[in-house]
Amino acid sequence: MNSRRLACGIMTLLLGWLALATPLRAAEPASWNPETAEQRDARMKWWRDARFGLFIHWGLYAVPAGHWQGKPIGGIGEWIMNSANIPVAEYEPLAKQFNPVAYDPAGWARLAKQAGVKYLVITSKHHEGFCLFDSQATDYDAVDATPYGKCLLKPLADECRKQGIKFCVYYSIMDWHHPAQTRPHERSHNPTKMLPGRKAEYMDYMKQHFRELLACCDVEVLWFDGEWCDWYTEEDAREVYAYLRKLKPQLIINNRVGKGRQGMEGLTRSGDHAGDFGTPEQQIPATGLPGVDWESCMTMNDTWGFKRDDHNWKSSQTLIRNLVDIASKGGNYLLNVGPTAAGEIPQPSVERLEAIGQWMQVNGEAIYQTAASPFKSLAWGRCTKKSADGNTTLYLHVFQWPTDGQLLVPGLKNPVAKAYLLADADQRPLDTEAVEAGVRVKLPANAPDPICSVVVLKVAGDVEIAAAIPAQQADGAIQLVASDAVCHGQQIRYETGPQRNCIGFWLNPSEWVEWKVKINEPGEFAVSAEVAATASGSFQVVVGDRTLTAQAPLTGDYGRFQTVDLGRLKIAQSGTVSIAVRAVADGWQPFNLRALACVPQ
Ligand code: FHN
Numbered sequence: 001m002n003s004r005r006l007a008c009g010i011m012t013l014l015l016g017w018l019a020l021a022t023p024l025r026a027a028e029p030a031s032w033n034p035e036t037a038e039q040r041d042a043r044m045k046w047w048r049d050a051r052f053g054l055f056i057h058w059g060l061y062a063v064p065a066g067h068w069q070g071k072p073i074g075g076i077g078e079w080i081m082n083s084a085n086i087p088v089a090e091y092e093p094l095a096k097q098f099n100p101v102a103y104d105p106a107g108w109a110r111l112a113k114q115a116g117v118k119y120l121v122i123t124s125k126h127h128e129g130f131c132l133f134d135s136q137a138t139d140y141d142a143v144d145a146t147p148y149g150k151c152l153l154k155p156l157a158d159e160c161r162k163q164g165i166k167f168c169v170y171y172s173i174m175d176w177h178h179p180a181q182t183r184p185h186e187r188s189h190n191p192t193k194m195l196p197g198r199k200a201e202y203m204d205y206m207k208q209h210f211r212e213l214l215a216c217c218d219v220e221v222l223w224f225d226g227e228w229c230d231w232y233t234e235e236d237a238r239e240v241y242a243y244l245r246k247l248k249p250q251l252i253i254n255n256r257v258g259k260g261r262q263g264m265e266g267l268t269r270s271g272d273h274a275g276d277f278g279t280p281e282q283q284i285p286a287t288g289l290p291g292v293d294w295e296s297c298m299t300m301n302d303t304w305g306f307k308r309d310d311h312n313w314k315s316s317q318t319l320i321r322n323l324v325d326i327a328s329k330g331g332n333y334l335l336n337v338g339p340t341a342a343g344e345i346p347q348p349s350v351e352r353l354e355a356i357g358q359w360m361q362v363n364g365e366a367i368y369q370t371a372a373s374p375f376k377s378l379a380w381g382r383c384t385k386k387s388a389d390g391n392t393t394l395y396l397h398v399f400q401w402p403t404d405g406q407l408l409v410p411g412l413k414n415p416v417a418k419a420y421l422l423a424d425a426d427q428r429p430l431d432t433e434a435v436e437a438g439v440r441v442k443l444p445a446n447a448p449d450p451i452c453s454v455v456v457l458k459v460a461g462d463v464e465i466a467a468a469i470p471a472q473q474a475d476g477a478i479q480l481v482a483s484d485a486v487c488h489g490q491q492i493r494y495e496t497g498p499q500r501n502c503i504g505f506w507l508n509p510s511e512w513v514e515w516k517v518k519i520n521e522p523g524e525f526a527v528s529a530e531v532a533a534t535a536s537g538s539f540q541v542v543v544g545d546r547t548l549t550a551q552a553p554l555t556g557d558y559g560r561f562q563t564v565d566l567g568r569l570k571i572a573q574s575g576t577v578s579i580a581v582r583a584v585a586d587g588w589q590p591f592n593l594r595a596l597a598c599v600p601q
Contacts, residue, residue: 050118055336057304062341066307078305095145103343109159115353116360119166129177137208157217174226194231224256241274288329288372295332306338316355328382330372366395396455401447411466414459423448471518476600499559502594509583525598537589552591
């Protein structure tokens with residue numbers, strides 16, 4: 001055993017002693033998260049400030065790279081063992097072909113640094129069960145099972161630290177290789193079943209890994225996945241969470257350690273679930289989520305693990321605007337690369353990371369340490385914010401540069417102390433003007449950056465924004481979306497996420513919703529609604545003393561929406577009008593309401 005492995009071994013033993021000194025099924029109540037809000041804020045601060053991380057999916061699945069027995073296999077690359085229905089005995093030998101001779105941890109860390117990421121999350125063990133680190137608990141690892149014969153994580157951890165990048169690891173709870181877990185049936189590995197009487201063995205196996213990962217790499221975030229197996233419970237989650245935080249109090253742990261994640265939407269449903277941040281996957285929440293820590297993990301093409309045939313690369317523009325969109329909503333962006341079995345990051349990924357890095361070189365100030373936009377939406381782009389010494393800096397991320405050179409910041413009431421282009425090192429002042437609709441900023445004819453140019457506004461105090469209410473469109477139509485509605489009641493509320501983005505939790509028929517709308521042209525309107533319902537209830541659209549009664553159609557799922565015509569309704573007066581939707585209590589059945597439209601007749 002070389003000195004490095006010896007050192008890791010000793011550290012692991014020390015951590016093991018500490019852990020054993022704290023019995024896993026602790027005698028004290030499972031107070032899995034006793035920390036105060038202040039302690040949590042201090043622990044989460046670097047992560048919240050970071051805003052941008054690099055995800056790396058690397059494992060034996062990079063060897064077949066999306067092909068098996070001469071045939072292309074559909075689905076994401078790291079799932080090939082399941083997608084091609086490969087038995088463990090036929091999958092294991094891939095380890096003998098895994099020899100990443102081109103692996104350059106220093107080069108990876110430099111690329112990450114240049115891209116502007118502040119943390120890096122690499123798979124330590126994906127569902128396949130293969131460990132990229134040296135584990136004393138198994139020989140199914142990079143040291144014992146591959147011709148490469150060395151730990152893959154520690155060198156990268158060391159190089160990341162040299163670059164000032166936080167080193168973090170992904171860890172799958174579901175394990176398609178461990179003998180305590182078995183296939184649910186002969187056509188799939190997912191989700192695994194736990195063999196009777198072997199759960200404690202596997203839980204201890206995982207804890208050995210946690211100690212080893214902390215000992216060898218001192219990880220800063222443990223990014224769990226594969227928590228959906230029914231043998232793994234919320235009680236297990238809380239004990240794992242408490243166990244890890246006792247080993248490393250400053251460790252940050254995602255919500256997939258627990259059972260509260262709401263599918264790919266990734267956020268934690270209400271209730272007492274373990275985990276420090278939500279994990280939307282391949283999607284960005286529709287709006288910011290005040291007080292909620294979340295991180296959208298996304299691929300550059302369509303797969304997490306390397307697939308030789310996946311050339312469906314997102315543009316650098318898309319990736320940069322995703323980063324801006326996510327930061328404008330107060331979230332983090334965890335952008336994935338899938339290295340080859342040889343240890344190379346695909347060139348298209350390198351090119352995109354370099355493009356992001358060039359943008360971040362100029363505009364990183366508008367991403368790092370920022371808070372969510374104070375605006376509900378901006379037609380021309382996004383906004384991020386910083387507050388210091390009682391003043392506010394607004395970073396206006398302009399995607400669509402105004403052709404007339406006038407950028408309207410809607411509803412902004414603060415006087416602007418200073419405005420300039422972030423790309424302008426001399427910070428030459430831009431003219432601004434307070435107008436009824438907000439603040440106009442006079443911009444040069446050409447945008448500094450075709451993808452996203454940042455205009456900086458310095459204002460005194462906290463931002464004050466006049467509540468922009470929806471207005472009748474120039475063609476007379478009225479388009480009302482759920483995020484602009486005013487909910488009246490305790491349970492009814494706006495729900496975010498691509499499967500929702502609606503008024504939901506309408507369980508109580510005495511609760512209701514309304515839109516305040518600026519009407520310029522009263523008249524007769526054809527009214528339609530976008531609804532989702534699993535049972536049909538009646539509701540009414542009410543404007544003044546006029547009422548339109550309708551029945552919600554059955555769409556079969558609270559996330560499957562249909563647009564239904566409700567009939568005609570007269571809006572008799574101009575000015576600010578309330579368009580309300582109320583439940584008919586008799587026979588009420590909850591439904592989700594995404595939008596309301598009124599078209600002049
Ligand atoms: O099954 C995994 C998948 O392979 C990938 O790791 C993603 C990335 O977070 N997580 C799971 C799917 O939700």
